[in-house]
Amino acid sequence: MLSHRKNGTQTSTFGTPGRISHDSSKFYGGKLYEGLNNGKTVEYIENPIDQQNINKVFCKSSEAMSELPDNSVHLMVTSPPYNVGKVYDDNLSLQEYRNLLKRVFKETHRVLVPGGRACINIANLGRKPYLPLHSYIIEDMNDIGFLMRGEILWDKGSSASPSTAWGSYLKANNPVLRDVHEYILVYCKDTFTHSNPHNRQSTISKEEFLEFTKSVWRFPAERATKVGHPAPFSVELPYRLIQLYTFEDEVVLDPFAGSGSTCIAAVKTNRRYVAYDIDKKYCNLAEQRINQFLQERITLFK
Numbered sequence: 182m183l184s185h186r187k188n189g190t191q192t193s194t195f196g197t198p199g200r201i202s203h204d205s206s207k208f209y210g211g212k213l214y215e216g217l218n219n220g221k222t223v224e225y226i227e228n229p230i231d232q233q234n235i236n237k238v239f240c241k242s243s244e245a246m247s248e249l250p251d252n253s254v255h256l257m258v259t260s261p262p263y264n265v266g267k268v269y270d271d272n273l274s275l276q277e278y279r280n281l282l283k284r285v286f287k288e289t290h291r292v293l294v295p296g297g298r299a300c301i302n303i304a305n306l307g308r309k310p311y312l313p314l315h316s317y318i319i320e321d322m323n324d325i326g327f328l329m330r331g332e333i334l335w336d337k338g339s340s341a342s343p344s345t346a347w348g349s350y351l352k353a354n355n356p357v358l359r360d361v362h363e364y365i366l367v368y369c370k371d372t373f374t375h376s377n378p379h380n381r382q383s384t385i386s387k388e389e390f391l392e393f394t395k396s397v398w399r400f401p402a403e404r405a406t407k408v409g410h411p412a413p414f415s416v417e418l419p420y421r422l423i424q425l426y427t428f429e430d431e432v433v434l435d436p437f438a439g440s441g442s443t444c445i446a447a448v449k450t451n452r453r454y455v456a457y458d459i460d461k462k463y464c465n466l467a468e469q470r471i472n473q474f475l476q477e478r479i480t481l482f483k
């Protein structure tokens with residue numbers, strides 16, 4: 182039942198189907214939230230990035246992003262290496278792998294402005310047993326001190342790999358689930374609201390806002406062979422996150438840039454980017470794709 186106070190709704194025993202100036206203090210004041218990190222009041226700081234380090238792909242490990250000052254990036258969007266023997270993967274133990282990601286996400290925490298967001302696209306692995314990488318990353322991001330905002334299920338539908346690894350076909354002996362989804366984990370630093378003291382513009386349309394705030398996204402995966410990278414995400418993924426979480430001209434970081442899809446989405450939306458990849462081949466590919474995108478845009482507007 183919708184519980185109406187004089188000026189709006191509040192948390193009620195049977196939930197609230199609608200929210201109008203909703204007062205959720207009863208919910209957050211309950212024992213469920215006791216002792217949890219629920220953000221703090223922080224001063225907004227935004228340090229400038231040296232002009233020579235903006236709109237750049239750095240060919241080095243993102244474990245140390247010395248080109249970026251503290252509190253200088255507004256959004257991180259990335260999909261980490263999978264450590265499953267792709268050409269760029271080292272053969273790390275699960276703990277070594279988690280430690281690598283933790284070092285990079287700690288650096289990300291340092292460079293994000295207060296209220297800045299971090300979005301991690303990740304798929305789970307294996308079946309014997311199933312490795313819920315997304316749940317390990319959730320633990321590690323909490324340890325670093327990030328505030329979790331939600332998770333998006335990316336339904337790849339018919340574009341997911343057409344695997345027939347369903348185990349015992351038509352028999353209950355050992356049927357195996359075939360994942361047609363990936364996750365996008367959404368975090369913020371220190372506080373939930375991203376201040377906008379420079380009065381920059383949001384560029385998201387009403388239709389996009391209504392669609393992108395849903396927790397299930399449906400759009401096709403990118404074809405590795407088309408892009409020339411073993412595991413690219415489609416530009417649509419960073420595009421949605423940039424539109425939803427940043428203002429125009431802000432800085433978007435991808436610490437595992439691969440073929441540069443995040444950078445292309447940043448250029449497309451009039452944001453600035455900084456990207457890192459450890460592999461020279463992919464740094465070159467990213468630069469080539471960004472230049473091609475810029476060239477096509479110039480031709481389009483001629």
Ligand SMILES: C[S@@+](CC[C@H](N)C(=O)[O-])C[C@H]1O[C@@H](n2cnc3c(N)ncnc32)[C@H](O)[C@@H]1O
Pocket residue numbers: 241242243244259260261262263269410412413414415436437438439440441442443457458459460463
């Ligand atoms: C899953 S791919 C990213 C794909 C990217 N989202 C795209 O659309 O092309 C992960 C990338 O991380 C890079 N990588 C692995 N370890 C790294 C590190 N320590 N620092 C920076 N990049 C790294 C790999 O070379 C690989 O290109």
